[in-house]
Amino acid sequence: MFLKPILIHNKDLLEQCKLGNERAQMEIYRRYYHAMYNTSYRIVKDKFVAEDIMQDSFLIAFTKLDTLNDVNMFGPWLKRIIINNSISAYRKNEKNQEVALEEVLYKVEDDQGVEEDYQWSTIKAAQIIDCMKSLKSNYQLGLTLNLIEGYDYEEICDIMNISYANCRTMISRAKESLRQKLKPIMDH
The missing domain is CATH 1.10.1740.10 (RNA polymerase sigma factor, region 2, helix turn helix motif)
Incomplete structure (x- = not known):
């Protein structure tokens, strides 16, 4: 027994x-x-x-x-x-960072709403993660914290030591950059 x-x-x-x-x-x-x-x-x-x-x-x-x-x-x-x-x-x-994160980000509010595209749901997570690896390092980190780890903008601000406006702008630009890289995949 x-x-x-x-x-x-x-x-x-x-x-x-x-x-x-x-x-x-x-x-x-x-x-x-x-x-x-x-x-x-x-x-x-x-x-x-x-x-x-x-x-x-x-x-x-x-x-x-x-x-x-x-x-x-x-x-x-x-x-x-x-x-x-x-x-x-x-x-x-991070060896290749020649410019401070604050110098790369601009204090621009991003008022554009982001519409979710139904095609995104058909893309495999692995493809998205592979595309994320090709983004700038601060974009990778911001998207990982937001999309994968589930942190909100305020938490990401604390973690990355950036302002709320910079955080929103960075994540918006990172998402747009990711969309552009995924566009050829979605078109197939």
């Missing part, structure tokens, strides 16, 4: 993590690793750097777990740590 494994809720595991229980920490790591690794990798685009960020971020999370007021918010809290560390690593490793 086989014993059924007992599923322990994250809340209980996190309480054990606070007490320094390494098995609980490993279980939390196992549960969150894949999603958080993918988040980091989409930003830094280097599997080894993403691995390092994972290790550092989980270490930070486990050592600062007492500062988390609601253990039910562990996932979003950890994701924020991962994203902040990934962006920091991305900025450090």
Whole structure:
């Protein structure tokens, strides 16, 4: 007769993590690793750097777990740590940036509404992500945070350290640039 494994809720595991229980920490790591690794990798685009960020971020999370007021918010809290560390690593490793981000963006309000095209839904996500890789680095980062990670403009402003107007303009231009790159794919 086989014993059924007992599923322990994250809340209980996190309480054990606070007490320094390494098995609980490993279980939390196992549960969150894949999603958080993918988040980091989409930003830094280097599997080894993403691995390092994972290790550092989980270490930070486990050592600062007492500062988390609601253990039910562990996932979003950890994701924020991962994203902040990934962006920091991305900025450090960006070798070809010759012009500051603020100099590239213009303080122009974009009042144009963006209509969703039904053809977009037929394009495979992989094709969109491949096209995103060909965009300027700040466009890639902005679209990744907005479209893939689901951050709103205010959160992206904080993460990228830009004004709200610059953020709206950058994302609008990034979407338009992506549309132009996807146009040949949509026309086929």
